[in-house]
Amino acid sequence: MRETIIERKTNETDIRVKLNLDGTGKYKNDTKIGFLNHMLDLFTKHGRFDMEVICNGDIDVDYHHSVEDIGIVIGKCFADILGDVRGINRYGNFYMPMDEALTLVAVDICGRSYLKFDVDIPTQKVGSFDTELVKEFFLGFTRGIEATIHIKTFYGENSHHIIESVFKGFARAIAQAVEIDEKFKDEILSTKGVLA
Incomplete structure (x- = not known):
């Protein structure tokens, strides 16, 4: 099984993420931020992973540190599991409609x-969640995984629907990218022989 557990503790957040790339879509996410959960x-x-995210952060300040750091740790989990990315598809893409x-x-x-990140979110908040933090999550994830x-x-009117289309689409795209290609399971998909 391709799985890992990573913990990260700073003065702002205390995070534990358990991730299994070959799961069935089971989740247990407790970030103390309802919309992020x-x-x-x-x-x-929608990625058909198994994931548990536990975060205790300084949400009395705001949600920024928790959202960004959770993105980083989830990204690092993917990087830890994939290693030198031998045998995976490497690429993935998906169009996600949400209403x-x-x-x-x-x-x-x-x-x-x-x-x-080319996403226009029409409102500043969804519930108590600052919508600008969606980009911060993906910046953190990108740094963590190095992808x-x-x-x-392309279009949308409802902020919740737009953000949901982003997360669902991301799930499907990255699930495709991390899938093992049985034809090339011992190779790195690069003419250089290494990535980066």
């Missing part, structure tokens, strides 16, 4: 950190 549940279910919203997510697990990730929402 919902998005991580969706990510886990009136449509988002494209494309992923290259290449050892180079780059995020293109190139492009996220573009």
Whole structure:
């Protein structure tokens, strides 16, 4: 099984993430941030991973540190499991409709950190969650995994729907990228022979 547990403790957050890439979509996410829990549940279910995220952060300040650091730790879990990325598809992409919203997510697990986040979210908050933190989550994830990730929402009106299309689309795209290609399971998908 491709699985790991990573813990990270700072003066701002105390995080434990358990991830199994070959799961069935089971989740137990307790970030103390209701909307983020919902998005991580969706990510886990639609990626068909098994994931547990426990975070105790300084949410009395705001949600920024928790959201960013959770992204980093989840990204590091993927990196830890994938190692030299031998045998995986490496690339994944998915168009995700969510009612009136449509988002494209494309992923290259290449050892180079780059995020293109082209998502217009019409409101500043969904419930108590600052919508600008969606980008911060994906910046953290990108740094943790060291991948190139492009996220573009073509249209949408409801902020919740737009963000949900992002997380679901990301789940499907990265699930495709980390899938083992049986034809090349002992190779790295690069003419260089290494990534980065």
